[in-house]
Amino acid sequence: MERLIRGRVWKFGHNVDTDVMAPWNTISEPWETRRKTGLHIRPECVERVQPGDLVVAGRNWGCSSSREHAPENLKLLGIGAVVAESFGRIYFRNSIAIAFPNLACPGIHEGCEEGDELEIDVRTGQIQNLTRKMSFQAQPFTPEILSILEKGGLLNVLRERLGVAAPDSTGSP
Amino acid sequence: MTMAEKVLARTSGRDSVAPGEYVTCRVDRVMCHEAFTLCGLQLASLGVQELFDPDRVIVILDHYFPTPTEQMARGHVIARDLVERFKIRHFLGHAGICHQVLTEQGHIKPGDLVLGTDSHSTTYGAVGAAGAGIGLTEMTYVLATGELWLQVPPTLRFELEGNPGPGLMSKDVVLHLAGEFGTEVAQYRAIEYAGPVAERMSIASRMTMANMGVELGAKFALFEADAVTERYLEGRCPDAPPRFGPDADARYEAVHRIAITGLEPQVACPHNPGNVKPISKLGEVRVNQAFLGSCTNARLEDLEVAAEILRGRQVHPRTRLLVTPASHRVYLEATRAGYTETLLEAGAHITASGCGACPGGHSGLVGPGEVCISSTNRNFRGRMGSPEAEVYLGSPATVAAAAVAGRLVDPREFWKGTTLS
Ligand code: SF4
Numbered sequence: 001m002e003r004l005i006r007g008r009v010w011k012f013g014h015n016v017d018t019d020v021m022a023p024w025n026t027i028s029e030p031w032e033t034r035r036k037t038g039l040h041i042r043p044e045c046v047e048r049v050q051p052g053d054l055v056v057a058g059r060n061w062g063c064s065s066s067r068e069h070a071p072e073n074l075k076l077l078g079i080g081a082v083v084a085e086s087f088g089r090i091y092f093r094n095s096i097a098i099a100f101p102n103l104a105c106p107g108i109h110e111g112c113e114e115g116d117e118l119e120i121d122v123r124t125g126q127i128q129n130l131t132r133k134m135s136f137q138a139q140p141f142t143p144e145i146l147s148i149l150e151k152g153g154l155l156n157v158l159r160e161r162l163g164v165a166a167p168d169s170t171g172s173p
Numbered sequence: 174m175t176m177a178e179k180v181l182a183r184t185s186g187r188d189s190v191a192p193g194e195y196v197t198c199r200v201d202r203v204m205c206h207e208a209f210t211l212c213g214l215q216l217a218s219l220g221v222q223e224l225f226d227p228d229r230v231i232v233i234l235d236h237y238f239p240t241p242t243e244q245m246a247r248g249h250v251i252a253r254d255l256v257e258r259f260k261i262r263h264f265l266g267h268a269g270i271c272h273q274v275l276t277e278q279g280h281i282k283p284g285d286l287v288l289g290t291d292s293h294s295t296t297y298g299a300v301g302a303a304g305a306g307i308g309l310t311e312m313t314y315v316l317a318t319g320e321l322w323l324q325v326p327p328t329l330r331f332e333l334e335g336n337p338g339p340g341l342m343s344k345d346v347v348l349h350l351a352g353e354f355g356t357e358v359a360q361y362r363a364i365e366y367a368g369p370v371a372e373r374m375s376i377a378s379r380m381t382m383a384n385m386g387v388e389l390g391a392k393f394a395l396f397e398a399d400a401v402t403e404r405y406l407e408g409r410c411p412d413a414p415p416r417f418g419p420d421a422d423a424r425y426e427a428v429h430r431i432a433i434t435g436l437e438p439q440v441a442c443p444h445n446p447g448n449v450k451p452i453s454k455l456g457e458v459r460v461n462q463a464f465l466g467s468c469t470n471a472r473l474e475d476l477e478v479a480a481e482i483l484r485g486r487q488v489h490p491r492t493r494l495l496v497t498p499a500s501h502r503v504y505l506e507a508t509r510a511g512y513t514e515t516l517l518e519a520g521a522h523i524t525a526s527g528c529g530a531c532p533g534g535h536s537g538l539v540g541p542g543e544v545c546i547s548s549t550n551r552n553f554r555g556r557m558g559s560p561e562a563e564v565y566l567g568s569p570a571t572v573a574a575a576a577v578a579g580r581l582v583d584p585r586e587f588w589k590g591t592t593l594s
C-alpha cells in the first residue's frame with residue numbers, strides 16, 4: 001500500500017448501500033460482468049473511472065450487507081481510496097480485510113467537489129484538497145488496522161501466521 | 174458492563190473492557206451460508222487442513238435454495254465437499270434461513286459471541302447473544318484461527334414503554350426507531366432493547382427487532398435473556414445459561430425511552446429503511462406484489478397473523494401474495510396449525526423456505542414500475558429486482574392487509590389484534 005494516495009474525485013451522496021455497489025444477482029459473476037453492473041446509481045462513473053481515482057461520499061457509505069464484493073468491486077475498478085463522512089461498519093471492516101483504504105473524514109463531503117484533486121496520507125489521515133487548497137483530518141487508522149493494510153490485507157496476515165508465502169505484495173483478491 | 178462488553182471481555186480473556194478498546198476475541202459460534210464455498214476454497218488454497226474447531230462451525234445453504242441456476246448448484250456441490258473435507262458436523266442443509274434455523278435449533282446460547290457471513294447475524298441478539306456479520310476474508314481468517322479483532326462498541330439502550338394498540342407488531346416498533354432516529358443511530362455501536370414492551374415480546378418478535386438492529390447501523394442488537402428466553406431454549410439448547418443481561422451499573426452512551434402507546438402501524442417507503450411513515454400518511458399506493466418472507470418476518474407468529482387477516486378473504490386480483498416461510502420447520506408448524514391452508518385458500522403462493530426474493534435472488538423478483546410491500550428488512554433501490562421497482566417495508570399484518578386490498582391500507586381494517594401483549 002502506498003503511503004500517499006493522489007487522485008481525482010468522484011463524488012457521491014449519503015447512505016449509498018452495498019446493493020448498489022454490488023447487486024446480489026451479479027456477485028457470483030466474473031469481474032467483466034460485475035464491472036458493468038456495479039455502482040448502477042452512476043453508470044457513467046463505471047465507464048470513465050481511471051485507475052487511481054478516488055471516491056468522496058457522505059454519511060454511511062456502504063451501509064447494508066456483508067458482501068465483500070462491494071469494496072472489492074471498487075478496488076478492482078481501480079479506485080485508490082474512499083473518503084466518506086462515515087461508513088457502514090461491515091463494509092468498513094471488509095475494506096480493511098482486502099487492504100483497500102477507506103477513511104472516515106468529517107467535513108469532506110462539504111469541502112470537496114467532483115473532479116477535485118486530493119492527496120491522502122494513509123498513515124496520518126491528513127487529506128489535502130489540492131484544487132481548493134483546503135486540508136482535512138480523517139480519523140487516523142489505529143496501529144492494528146494500519147498493520148493489516150500494510151501487510152496487504154487479512155489473508156496475508158493469515159499467511160504469515162500459517163507460515164505460507166504470500167503470492168504477491170498487494171494482497172489483491 | 175453492558176451485555177456487549179461482557180461478551181467481548183469474556184471472549185478476549187479480560188476482566189473488563191471499555192468502549193473504543195481493540196480486543197482479539199475467540200468466537201463461540203460461526204455461521205456460514207453459501208459464502209462458505211469461497212471461504213473453504215480459500216482455506217484449501219492456503220493449505221489449511223483443519224478448522225480451528227469444526228464443532229463450533231455451522232454451515233447452511235439458504236440464499237440460493239432451491240438452486241435457481243446451474244452455477245449456484247455447482248457452488249452447493251463444492252460447499253458440501255468442503256463440509257466433508259473440514260469435518261463439519263453441523264451442516265444444516267436447506268432447513269431454512271440461517272438466522273431462523275440456528276436459533277430454533279438451539280445452536281445459539283445467551284452470552285455467545287457469534288460471527289456469521291451475513292449482516293443480519295445481529296438476529297441472535299433475540300436470545301441474548303452478540304451476533305455480528307463479517308465478510309469473506311474475515312470469515313476465512315476466523316475459520317482458520319477462531320479469532321478476530323473487534324472494537325468494543327459503546328451501547329445504546331432503547332427502553333420500550335407503554336401499551337401497544339391494535340394492529341401493532343414488533344416490526345412497527347423497529348421501523349419507528351429507524352424513522353425517528355435514522356439508520357445511523359447505532360453506527361459502530363451495540364443496542365440493548367429493554368423495557369416492559371421488550372420484556373413481553375416473544376422470541377419471534379425479538380428476532381425481528383434484533384434483525385433490523387443492523388438497519389440502525391448496529392454491530393450487535395441484544396435483548397436480555399430472561400424467563401421468555403429460558404422457556405424458548407428449553408429442549409432446544411440444553412446447556413444454555415438461564416439468564417444473561419447487563420450489570421446493574423452498566424454504562425450506556427445514551428438511554429432512549431420510547432413510548433409505544435398510540436403508535437400506528439409503520440411503513441418504510443422507497444428506497445431506504447429509514448424513510449418511515451405512519452400508514453395513515455401514505456396516500457394511495459397500489460401494490461403488485463406482497464411478500465411475506467425473510468429472516469425478519471416469516472415465523473409462525475407472522476404466518477398466524479397473515480392467516481387471521483386472510484381467513485375468508487381473497488387476495489386482490491391486481492396483487493400477488495408470495496409467502497416464503499423462514500424455515501422448513503415453520504412451514505411444517507404453519508401447516509399443522511392450518512395457516513398454510515388458509516393462505517392458499519385466499520390465493521397466496523407459498524414457496525420453499527429460504528431467502529428467496531428478499532435479496533433479489535430468485536422466486537419473486539419485481540419488475541420495472543412494480544410496487545412491492547415486503548416484510549423484509551431492506552428496500553434499497555434494486556435490492557429485490559429492478560432498480561425501477563418501488564419496495565415498501567411493513568409488518569406481516571400490513572403485508573397481508575395490502576394483499577387483500579390491492580393497495581397499502583391500515584391493517585387495523587382487518588385485524589384488531591397485536592403480537593405485543
Ligand atoms: S432472508 Fe434476506 S436478510 Fe435474511 S439472510 Fe436471507 S437475504 Fe439476508
